[in-house]
Amino acid sequence: MDLQDSRNPQVKRPRAVIIGMMGAGKTRVGKEVAHMMRIPFADADVEIEREVGMKIPAYFDKYGEPAFRKVEADLIADFLEDFDGIFSLGGGAPMTPSTQDALADYIAAGGRVVYLDADPKEAMERANRGGGRPMLAGDANARWKKLYKQRDPVFREVANVLVHTRRQTPQVAARKVMDMISERRVHVTGTAIEPYDVVIGEGTMNHVTEVFGDTVNKVALIHTQPVQRHSDRARALLRQAGYEVSDIAVPDAEAGKTVEVANRIWERLGDEGFTRSDAIVGVGGGAATDLAGFIAATWMRGIRYANCPTSLLAMVDASTGGKTGVNTSAGKNLVGSFYTPAGVFADTKTLASLPNDIFIEGLGEVAKSGFIEDAEILRILEAHADELRAFDGATFLGSGLEDVVSELIERTVTVKVHHVSADLKEKGKREFLNYGHTLAHAIEKLEHFRWRHGNAVAVGTVYAAELAHILGYIDQDLVDYHRSLLSSLGLPTSWNGGSFEDVLALMHKDKKARGNMLRFVVLDGGPGNVIHLENPPADAVEEAFRRIRS
Numbered sequence: 001m002d003l004q005d006s007r008n009p010q011v012k013r014p015r016a017v018i019i020g021m022m023g024a025g026k027t028r029v030g031k032e033v034a035h036m037m038r039i040p041f042a043d044a045d046v047e048i049e050r051e052v053g054m055k056i057p058a059y060f061d062k063y064g065e066p067a068f069r070k071v072e073a074d075l076i077a078d079f080l081e082d083f084d085g086i087f088s089l090g091g092g093a094p095m096t097p098s099t100q101d102a103l104a105d106y107i108a109a110g111g112r113v114v115y116l117d118a119d120p121k122e123a124m125e126r127a128n129r130g131g132g133r134p135m136l137a138g139d140a141n142a143r144w145k146k147l148y149k150q151r152d153p154v155f156r157e158v159a160n161v162l163v164h165t166r167r168q169t170p171q172v173a174a175r176k177v178m179d180m181i182s183e184r185r186v187h188v189t190g191t192a193i194e195p196y197d198v199v200i201g202e203g204t205m206n207h208v209t210e211v212f213g214d215t216v217n218k219v220a221l222i223h224t225q226p227v228q229r230h231s232d233r234a235r236a237l238l239r240q241a242g243y244e245v246s247d248i249a250v251p252d253a254e255a256g257k258t259v260e261v262a263n264r265i266w267e268r269l270g271d272e273g274f275t276r277s278d279a280i281v282g283v284g285g286g287a288a289t290d291l292a293g294f295i296a297a298t299w300m301r302g303i304r305y306a307n308c309p310t311s312l313l314a315m316v317d318a319s320t321g322g323k324t325g326v327n328t329s330a331g332k333n334l335v336g337s338f339y340t341p342a343g344v345f346a347d348t349k350t351l352a353s354l355p356n357d358i359f360i361e362g363l364g365e366v367a368k369s370g371f372i373e374d375a376e377i378l379r380i381l382e383a384h385a386d387e388l389r390a391f392d393g394a395t396f397l398g399s400g401l402e403d404v405v406s407e408l409i410e411r412t413v414t415v416k417v418h419h420v421s422a423d424l425k426e427k428g429k430r431e432f433l434n435y436g437h438t439l440a441h442a443i444e445k446l447e448h449f450r451w452r453h454g455n456a457v458a459v460g461t462v463y464a465a466e467l468a469h470i471l472g473y474i475d476q477d478l479v480d481y482h483r484s485l486l487s488s489l490g491l492p493t494s495w496n497g498g499s500f501e502d503v504l505a506l507m508h509k510d511k512k513a514r515g516n517m518l519r520f521v522v523l524d525g526g527p528g529n530v531i532h533l534e535n536p537p538a539d540a541v542e543e544a545f546r547r548i549r550s
């Protein structure tokens with residue numbers, strides 16, 4: 001398949017622009033960030049000196065500040081469009097209106113303007129060292145303070161990333177900047193949805209303390225044992241932020257998603273005096289975040305909650321979108337509520353402990369999102385299939401793969417959000433997220449849930465592709481592409497379990513079915529074009545099933 005890269009490789013833009021007061025460390029810390037990220041560094045002052053062929057104090061003396069600002073603004077405008085690294089500006093640069101406009105455009109195109117917010121005393125002292133700063137001529141301290149008063153509010157306005165560096169070494173500050181600029185955010189809004197962000201990247205769990213504000217006192221931290229070390233981190237962060245934390249360990253995976261476990265948690269919340277102004281944080285795979293959301297939705301008819309998903313599947317799917325619930329003897333996920341979180345923190349640091357097979361499973365839902373909306377996902381999966389299949393948590397952090405996985409999470413969450421925002425309660429468009437799921441749910445049930453969901457979805461998408469091909473919606477190449485892509489990622493593409501009759505009976509019970517009519521989600525023409533297929537001919541439904549037997 002020929003999948004075009006939707007991004008334009010010609011466009012160069014700084015990975016981050018650093019602003020701040022004189023002496024904040026824009027040059028020193030900026031260089032360190034570039035070094036850590038192995039990308040180029042440029043300092044506007046140095047570039048200006050190169051361009052005008054003299055030192056800045058000499059230029060100020062000869063031509064004055066207005067002339068300097070003009071040269072500075074022109075140079076910054078050029079770099080914002082043609083430099084692919086870390087770019088530090090001179091202290092006063094963001095005060096020039098044309099530079100403010102250029103920075104706003106840069107942010108609108110996805111850029112990061114980092115305000116390096118140093119402690120005023122520390123920065124002032126450093127700025128006065130060494131001299132050579134024309135803006136501090138005369139009483140340097142008084143000048144610095146005056147400029148700080150004028151500039152600090154503007155810097156806060158102009159930047160979209162704020163990094164405090166008080167008492168931090170340049171290395172520590174740089175690490176902080178690096179984490180913050182590598183972060184990706186997907187904003188979720190929609191009718192009946194209180195807006196929230198899904199924050200993706202290494203260290204993003206640190207933000208879990210930012211969503212509840214001052215009104216919350218107690219936080220119940222719901223997690224499973226395999227992710228203990230990650231929930232320990234969340235607990236430490238929440239305690240440091242002043243919350244009273246109750247640690248609630250629940251049985252792992254589906255064993256935790258039961259009414260009995262929920263009941264034990266409700267009892268505990270009652271004993272510990274949780275009120276409507278308290279909150280829940282879920283840390284773990286999709287089972288733990290589904291349970292945590294369900295507890296939040298039901299306790300006192302709804303309290304605030306945040307999710308820290310730790311499996312790929314939970315990051316790309318389960319933790320966003322607001323479906324919460326437990327399993328009962330009537331079936332999986334049949335009891336629950338649509339209840340959206342206050343924030344989702346997909347911290348890629350937690351993937352370091354994720355076993356390979358559980359990671360691979362998550363790719364099933366990632367590929368599905370590529371098929372239904374974002375063909376760029378398919379291109380990325382294709383280009384990195386070998387590394388993804390060989391995923392090893394032990395070598396994952398800081399590797400090139402981490403960036404690839406972060407992009408896949410961002411894109412997959414974006415696809416999910418497009419569907420959820422338009423249709424929270426699954427009355428229409430949201431059903432498209434169910435591509436491959438009609439057969440997948442039947443497989444999971446017949447395999448007594450020993451088959452992992454993402455693996456079943458992979459087979460289900462091949463089935464849906466076969467069905468669409470038999471009925472003339474897509475060509476054989478696209479069916480073959482489903483198989484080759486999924487198997488290159490280590491996902492299954494065939495299933496030899498139960499009989500067609502068993503599968504058919506279960507597909508009739510699928511939530512998309514209407515009366516006795518089967519309904520599937522299929523592609524029409526190519527990836528990105530999805531339709532509902534209602535009541536397909538019985539022989540096509542059976543023939544497609546025959547084709548997924550190996």
Ligand SMILES: NC(=O)c1ccc[n+]([C@@H]2O[C@H](COP(=O)([O-])OP(=O)(O)OC[C@H]3O[C@@H](n4cnc5c(N)ncnc54)[C@H](O)[C@@H]3O)[C@@H](O)[C@H]2O)c1
Nearest residue numbers: 226253285286287288310311313314317318323350353354
């Ligand atoms: N709410 C939704 O919209 C939605 C969507 C898809 C799936 N789900 C639900 O999500 C669940 C499946 O999610 P899942 O695949 O994450 O399964 P899971 O929660 O059972 O996690 C799989 C296993 O991986 C472990 N694990 C998770 N993160 C780990 C880490 N970082 N390190 C080590 N071990 C880790 C878990 O403890 C568990 O043993 C199902 O219950 C499904 O119904 C919900």
Ligand SMILES: Nc1ncnc2c1ncn2[C@@H]1O[C@H](COP(=O)(O)OP(=O)(O)O)[C@@H](O)[C@H]1O
Nearest residue numbers: 021022023024025026027028029126168169170
């Ligand atoms: N976090 C820090 N800790 C200690 N020294 C620092 C720190 N940041 C910067 N410095 C030092 O302070 C001086 C001013 O830093 P610089 O990067 O030139 O500031 P700016 O470019 O923001 O004016 C330099 O000598 C630099 O090495």
Ligand SMILES: O=C(O)C1=C[C@@H](OP(=O)(O)O)[C@@H](O)[C@H](O)C1
Nearest residue numbers: 021022045090091092133134135
């Ligand atoms: O604050 C300012 O107006 C200036 C700061 C300097 O950069 P640093 O902040 O890197 O010292 C330099 O651009 C020029 O002296 C003007």
